[in-house]
Amino acid sequence: MTDSFLHKGLRKKLVDGLRAKGIDNEAILAAIEKIPRHFFVESSFARHAYEDKPFSIGAGQTISQPFTVAFQTQLLDLKKFDKVLEIGTGSGYQTAVLIELGATVYTIERQRELFAKCQETLTQMNYLPYFFLGDGYEGKPVFAPFDKILVTAGAKTVPPKLLKQLAVGGKMVIPVGDSEIQEMLVVDKLSDEKYKTAKFGRFSFVPMLQGIEG
Ligand code: SAH
Numbered sequence: 118m119t120d121s122f123l124h125k126g127l128r129k130k131l132v133d134g135l136r137a138k139g140i141d142n143e144a145i146l147a148a149i150e151k152i153p154r155h156f157f158v159e160s161s162f163a164r165h166a167y168e169d170k171p172f173s174i175g176a177g178q179t180i181s182q183p184f185t186v187a188f189q190t191q192l193l194d195l196k197k198f199d200k201v202l203e204i205g206t207g208s209g210y211q212t213a214v215l216i217e218l219g220a221t222v223y224t225i226e227r228q229r230e231l232f233a234k235c236q237e238t239l240t241q242m243n244y245l246p247y248f249f250l251g252d253g254y255e256g257k258p259v260f261a262p263f264d265k266i267l268v269t270a271g272a273k274t275v276p277p278k279l280l281k282q283l284a285v286g287g288k289m290v291i292p293v294g295d296s297e298i299q300e301m302l303v304v305d306k307l308s309d310e311k312y313k314t315a316k317f318g319r320f321s322f323v324p325m326l327q328g329i330e331g
Contacts, residue, residue: 118160120153122172123300127167128154131183134169140187141149148217149187157238163293176230176331178323181269185320191292192303192317193265195220200240200298202260203246204325209235213244214269222246223260226254229331252328256282263287270325271299275314292322 133152140146145166155166162172181189189251195201197219204225205211212235215222224246226232232250239246249257253268254276261282266281268291275291279328283302283306292299301317 118153118156118163120156124153124155124163124167131169137212138169138184140184140191142187142191142314144218145187145214148214149183152210152213152217152272153242154183154210156242157210157213157217157306171262174208174231175234176228177229178207178231180210181322186211186214188317189267189269189301190214190218190288192288192301193267194288196266200260200262201263201265201267202257202263202279203267203269204256204279206235206248207231208244209239209244210268211243211269212239212246213297214243219264222255223249223263225249225251225257227252227326227329228253229329250329253276253325254327257280266291268292268325269322271297271320271322272325275302275304280304280306293318297321 128150132146151172155163158166161266169183171179183235193217199220201220201222206224212224236248256279262284264287266289271292288307289304291302293302298319303315305313
């Protein structure tokens, strides 16, 4: 796939749209303007890659809407060199945004087919996170603690193992709800026992499922 002037123009428009919807973190907007999102979707969808919409990436999963990617990333309040655990690699687009912002990313995907595909896409683009096929509910205790944890699938509750793997002073962004609609939560870990949770609106993610599939 190539990245043409047309694609670049569409990205600029997408960024203007995100700005109008309240995204004001310039580093995030610059990352979105830079990363060819159409590389992360089937070529037949390339034309639609710069609409602010989620769509299918196969295996019953979706690439998150650009606004949602920007919003979650903004809530994560990334600092350069932050060690980030991402749950739900999916297409790998959100992973690329995190890496572009200077994070070291550990990313977990449970769906075998997507796990293979996202590695191919990201590696070709020279975005190099640590990839894991696994169940995000388990996190990655060997590499803990993480400065930030980003969950991109809807969880029924905040997984206790992930809270444990968060560094003191760290932050987790996670959509939580027991239906198709979830509430975006930001959990700050104040000490080993103390957490502060804040809510940031309603979103609709595919469910966070248990175990490995495919
Ligand atoms: N950030 C992705 C969003 C993908 S949708 C993107 O921008 O493309 C959510 C992803 O989470 C799906 O790929 C799904 O397979 C994955 N997922 C769901 N439950 C999971 C779990 N327990 N562990 C790891 N990945 C999970």
